[in-house]
Amino acid sequence: MTDFFFGDKDFENLAPPPRFFLPAIGRPVSTTPSHSVLEDISSFLKETKSVRLVRIVHQRALVSGLLTTYSFISSLCNDITVRYAALDAFVEAQNALEIHCPSSLFCWNVLISQNVRHGRLDDALLLCRRMRRFGTRPDHFTLPLVLKASGQLSSLRLGRSIHGVVCRDGFQSNVFVCNALIAMYDRCGSLQAAVYVFDEITSREIDDVVSWNSIVAAHVKAGQNNLALETFREMGHDMNRRPDVISLVNVLPACTSLGAVSKGKEIHGCALRIGLFSDVFVGNAIVDIYAKCGMMTDAVGVFNSMAVRDVVSWNAMVAGYSQNGNFAQAVSLFDEMRKEKIVLNVVTWTAVIAGYAQIDLGHDAINVFRQMQQSKTEPNVVTFISLLSACASVGAHRQGMELHGHALRRHLIIAGDDDMVTNGLIDMYSKCSDLITAGVLFNLVPVCNRSIVTWTVMIGGHAQHGDANSALELFSQMLSADSNICPNDFTVSCALIAASRLSALHFARQIHAYVIRHRSFTPMVFVSNSFIDTYAKCGDIGAAEKVFDLITRKNSVSWTSLMTCYGIHGRGEDALLVFEKMRKEKADLSPDGVTFLVLLYACNHSGMVNQGLEYFESMERDFGISPSVEHYACVVDLLGRAGRLQDAHELINRMPMKPTMIVWVALLGACKIHSNPGLAEFAAQRVSELDSENDGSCTLLSNIYANAGRWQDVARIRRHMKNSGVKKRPGCSWIEGKKKGGVSTFITFYVGDKSHPQTSQIYALLHDLMQRIGALGYTPEMNCALHDVDDEEKCSLLSEHSEKLALAFGLLTYPSGSIIRITKNLRVCEDCHSAFCFISKIADREIILRDPSRFHHFKQGLCSCGDYW
């Protein structure tokens, strides 16, 4: 460095001395800068790593009048802005340029280029406009730069106008400009325009390998993987445009998306032949295709043969194992990465978090996130989405809320089209049963920005954790909204969950009709299985069977769904036949834990104690499936219902795991049926230890005491419930009715409900019916009236049960001969059961009554559940 600027040899060791900024104090600039001095400055600026020194040179140039020389301006435009990308450097460069040499195309170009490089896209475009105002026309360097800027801004309008300039100024034959046009149209999502430019240059044979790579990449990005592969094949014919590393890296993901392993293998061979395999990018893409296509052995082979591996290679392997359902292997590879001291990046951490979320180990996912934070890796949008799904899977409301705060602070929630973080938040809040917050977030998203996933998570949230009616309402709203939103498999399944919870047969049929009408929507096995379940739960066994028969590729869920259908309708023998048929005809479909649960349930509700016990024994012995708590609860119920209370209790004592509430509730229920207050007290005690606010068990125990006439104990329980704030859920029943205009709706009746406009008619009919069936031999089951009152009052309390009110409404309003379907939120009592039998006979009606555990078909005085009630 010459004396001209610094003088001091050991300048680097000095603190910035004010004299360099104030010429009055510092050495005066006496020499006019010579050419060699400027060259020195230029090479200094290119080499120095110190932003501080660049800043000093910049300031020095300002005060010394050097800024007016062309040489320094070009250096300012380029070298200074490279190192020192502060706003003032850009502003001064532009000012100096406009004042002293506005006709220097070179200076404009380097300044625009620096602006683009530093992401100052709007400024770059503005500069281009300024240069034109000064009469300097953009050339084949300028145009690709501003095309890149408009591409990065995704501004098709701007890109098109630059395309106009390209044509007007005759740059269509410049391959750089054309390649930039292709890349711009690609980024703006207009494959068609990109292809147009590409076809034009190839027809004039001015294309090169970059053009081909760009157009292949554009096809891949637009999801046109087959066309991408075809284009790639075409380029192979000409030796002038032999595929390079970038060609391979572009085309391999197309094979991956298509699952075209053989094509991938071909490209793998090609890479080895032409010596491109050593490139770590190519190697990574090859590992990725094998891993994603489930060929982990091949992926391992490639991974091991790579001379250079980076964190991406490892990530591809971790993701491969995780996506192929071998999460244990993924985690062990993750541990190996840590042992090998690979610098983990956000993708690595996120892949592991997502893996845990997928297998519902949300707490492990959250722990990994804590470690990630300790390693100072910044989470991004993808990390948050995975974490939210982890919280949703385990109902971690508090952690979910924390994440919501994080996301807000990091500005990761972008108000725009299909904001996946918001979708994740809505889903998380829904699955944590916080439908209020979920609804607030959902309503904050403008309708035009709601994607199908946004709608689906909200519909699914209401269907599974909230009000099923709201779910169906949202589904209709979505279809009638002006947006071009089309339900997908997920949406339909969620709507069906809502329909099945309400037993909304009409709704299920409408959804089915919609699915059939929209030919573009081909129901896959997943949706068909949902239909089987929904029809079963709406009481239409025939429809469920029909859907089952029409599935071409039934999976084990299809078979299990049909078994459930028979199970809940008390057709245990049929459920068992389905199971045996599946074993015989579809040996490749293996039953799992749920299949056995359904099987045990079916045996349970059809009184097939011995068969049930046999299946319970065989599941571990013959199928290697260890029974879960749910299986035990089912067998406790099975034994209990059969009166084998002692056996049930002993089974609980033998359980390899700690019995949960459902097990004790099953025992408690059995104690009710077989009037065993002693054991019931014990079971109720266990339930209250596990969940002191369980209203069901309190009510059950109080009923048991009431049956035994132990009114003091009843009062004690009542007091306990009152003191501890446990509220008995009110029993209610609902039935489909018609609103004005024939739109179907649900009418809900509570015990003793008098809110319906037709109340007087309903009660009159009920009164009449009770008298008529009394004449036929019906006697009220006083046990079911749990109030310490006289018999006459008990009778009237019984006759006001919600299901009886719903039945009277049905008899009043349904056309004769139609089936009356009623759903109840709590278990149907014996008195209503008996009354329904009689009423079905005298009114000559088929009645289907559903409660949380089963269906009762009443016909001609008989019920499908027979003796096993």
Added chain:
DNA sequence: GTAGGGTTAG
């Protein structure tokens, strides 16, 4: 020019 993500059934 490479890697990671959200919604569904028994």
